[in-house]
Amino acid sequence: xxxxxxxxxxxxxxxxxxxxxxxxxxxxxxxxxxxxxxxxxxxxxxxxxxxxxxxxxxxxxxxxxxxxxxxxxxxxxxxxxxxxxxxxxxxxxxxxxxxxxxxxxxxxxxxxxxxxxxxxxxxxxxxxxxxxxxxxxxxxxxxxxxxxxxxxxxxxxxxxxxxxxxxxxxxxxxxxxxxxxxxxxxxxxxxxxxxxxxxxxxxxxxxxxxxxxxxxxxxxxxxxxxxxxxxxxxxxxxxxxxxxxxxxxxxxxxxxxxxxxxxxxxxxxxxxxxxxxxxxxxxxxxxxxxxxxxxxxxxxxxxxxxxxxxxxxxxxxxxxxxx
Numbered sequence: 001x002x003x004x005x006x007x008x009x010x011x012x013x014x015x016x017x018x019x020x021x022x023x024x025x026x027x028x029x030x031x032x033x034x035x036x037x038x039x040x041x042x043x044x045x046x047x048x049x050x051x052x053x054x055x056x057x058x059x060x061x062x063x064x065x066x067x068x069x070x071x072x073x074x075x076x077x078x079x080x081x082x083x084x085x086x087x088x089x090x091x092x093x094x095x096x097x098x099x100x101x102x103x104x105x106x107x108x109x110x111x112x113x114x115x116x117x118x119x120x121x122x123x124x125x126x127x128x129x130x131x132x133x134x135x136x137x138x139x140x141x142x143x144x145x146x147x148x149x150x151x152x153x154x155x156x157x158x159x160x161x162x163x164x165x166x167x168x169x170x171x172x173x174x175x176x177x178x179x180x181x182x183x184x185x186x187x188x189x190x191x192x193x194x195x196x197x198x199x200x201x202x203x204x205x206x207x208x209x210x211x212x213x214x215x216x217x218x219x220x221x222x223x224x225x226x227x228x229x230x231x232x233x234x235x236x237x238x239x240x241x242x243x244x245x246x247x248x249x250x251x252x253x254x255x256x257x258x259x260x261x262x263x264x265x266x267x268x269x270x271x272x273x274x275x276x277x278x279x280x281x282x283x284x285x286x287x288x289x290x291x292x293x294x295x296x297x298x299x300x301x302x303x304x305x306x307x308x309x310x311x312x313x314x315x316x317x318x319x320x321x322x323x
Contacts, residue, residue: 012039013246015036016051017209018209019034031129043293054299090128090130102136103137131159131160140167187216213247214252215249216230256287263280
C-alpha cells in the first residue's frame with residue numbers, strides 16, 4: 001500500500017542574496033556565491049527543491065592566531081603568517097567564501113590600525129577570487145575604525161561587512177550602502193532580537209537583499225540545542241510570510257566548536273575521549289552539519305578536513321530524494 005507524504009505549502013520565501021561581484025558587476029571576484037531562496041524547511045525536496053546549496057566558508061584571523069588551537073595551526077602550517085598565502089590555501093582547500101576576522105592587535109602585538117586592515121583585505125582579494133566576509137573584533141569603536149576604510153577601499157566588491165549589532169550597526173550599514181557592500185547582523189539567540197535588528201537596518205534604507213543574519217549559536221553540547229531551535233523558528237517565521245525574518249543565515253560553528261574543552265584540550269582528559277585531532281574535527285563537523293539542517297545558508301569553519309566532511313554531508317542532503 002502506498003503512503004502519501006504530507007506536503008506543506010508555505011506563503012513565504014527566504015530572500016536571495018549574492019556575495020561578491022565579478023568584473024562585469026564592478027568587482028574583481030572570479031565567482032560569486034548566491035544563497036537563500038528557500039520555500040520550505042531545509043532539504044524537504046519532496047515539497048520544493050532548494051535553489052541554492054548551503055555554502056561553506058573558511059575563516060582566517062591574520063591578526064590573532066594566538067587563540068587558535070594548535071591542531072588548527074598545525075593543519076594550516078606557516079601560511080597563517082601571510083594573509084595572501086592563507087587566502088590562497090583556503091581557496092585551494094575548496095571553500096566557497098573566505099571570512100577575514102580581525103582582532104584587537106596586529107601580528108606584532110600592537111593595536112590594530114585601519115591601514116593594516118585595508119592592506120590585509122586587499123592582499124586577500126588579490127590572492128583569491130572568492131567572495132569575502134570581513135569582520136571586526138567585536139568592539140564598536142574598533143569595528144567602525146576598521147570596517148569603514150575597508151569598505152571605502154573596496155567599493156563594488158560586495159563584501160559582507162560586520163559585525164552589525166544592536167548598539168553598533170549604523171556606521172557599518174551606512175558604509176555598506178555607500179560602497180555597494182552587504183552586512184551581517186548578529187544578535188543573541190532570540191527570534192525577536194534578530195527581527196528587530198533587521199528592522200533597524202532596513203529603516204536606514206539598506207535593502208533586505210543586502211543583509212545576512214547571524215542568530216548566534218553554540219558548539220555541540222554547549223547550547224546548540226537552543227541555537228538550533230531559534231534558527232528553526234526564524235525559518236518557520238520566514239516561510240509563514242514574516243518579511244523581517246526572510247534573510248539567509250550565516251553561523252560560525254568553527255569558532256564555537258574549537259573553543260569547547262573537547263576540541264581545545266589535548267592533555268589531562270579521559271582516554272576514552274580519543275585522539276585530540278580527530279576529536280576536534282568531529283566536534284566542528286557535527287556542529288556544522290547540525291546547523292545546516294537547522295537552516296544555515298553559510299557555515300564558517302576553521303579546519304580544512306572539517307570542510308571536506310561537511311561538504312560530503314551537504315552533497316548527500318542535496319541529492320537525497322524521497323523513496
